[in-house]
Amino acid sequence: MPGAGDADGLTVGQVATRLGVTVRALHHWDEIGLARPSLRTAAGYRLYTAGDLERLHRIVVYREIGLGLDRIGALLDDPATDVPGALRAQRAQVTERIERLQQLGTGLDRMIDAHERGLLLTAEQQAAIFGPDWDPDWPAQARRRYGDTAQWRQYAERAATRSPEEWQAVAEAMGELERALGDAMDAGVAPGSPEAERLVERHREVFASYFPLTRQMQVCLGRMYETDLGFAAHYDGVRAGLATWFRRIIDADARAHGIDPDTAAWQ
Incomplete structure (x- = not known):
């Protein structure tokens, strides 16, 4: 004054x-x-x-x-x-704003953490959700490999808001898809058939829990599933030869949509 x-x-x-x-x-x-x-x-x-x-x-x-x-x-x-009454009402509004800002700050902390760590789950939670064969170092490896891509940013933003229960639902959906792929291969489902195309589409839908997946990007994933030792071992652990069969149905679906699997790029 x-x-x-x-x-x-x-x-x-x-x-x-x-x-x-x-x-x-x-x-x-x-x-x-x-x-x-x-x-x-x-x-x-x-x-x-x-x-x-x-x-x-x-x-x-x-x-x-x-x-x-x-x-x-x-x-x-x-x-x-009523000056005191007006000031009390304003104080209540300020308190609400402070609470909202604190919540925003918590959300920003989680977003930063998700961008840096990739997965906001403890090692114990990861093992319980993704199974004992899950490598808790995978998110760190993925960040080192893909951390500068738009897909990593999309993945991190989803991870920042996802609860352990939601991750459990994602893991269950992926597990059901893998079992369906194995059953289809055992039943002799041919690449390019309607059933195979439905499975390829289902894979894109389930995978969208991580980030949106185009058909060209899916072709690139199919190659990695077959050639990467870790991924190949995982899919072949579901069914012997599944990694190669999965890549083949992805390629056939891509051709049906005018994409040459041999020249498909991550885009």
Whole structure:
């Protein structure tokens, strides 16, 4: 608040500097009648008094706690206004905003963590959800390999908001798909057949839990499933020869949609 030694006759620029507001704001408050300078010079320039400055200090405080200018005017000028009640209501709103910002901060922390770690689950949770053969170092390996790609960012953003129960549902959906693939191979389902195409489409739908998968990207995955030792061992563990059969039905589906598997790229 202004002290007793404040002299009358402060210019708009001087007041703006003292209060940390813009000259434009002071002119606006003057125009709407919220805070008008009380003095004028002989040349017609307006000057603020100590009383004006005290009112301006209150306006600045009320504005900083989030009150609108109309509400501020009522608090300052309407004797019927319940000032403590209005301030309590504003405090309640501020408390709600603080809680929302804290929740936002928590969400941002999880997003940062997901981008850096890939999977916000403990090693014990990962083993329980994905099975004992799961390598808890896989997310770190994937980040080192794919961390600068759009797909990693999409994956991380999904991972940041996914609960262990939701990850369990993803794992179960993928497990059901793999069993269906094995059963189809055992039944002699031919690449390019309607049933094989439905399985390829189902794979894209299930895989979308990680990030959207185009047919060209799916072809690239099919190659990796067959040639990468870890993936090949996983699929061949479901059924002997499944990795190669899976790649073949993906390639046949791609050809049916005008994509040459030999030239397909990650796009």
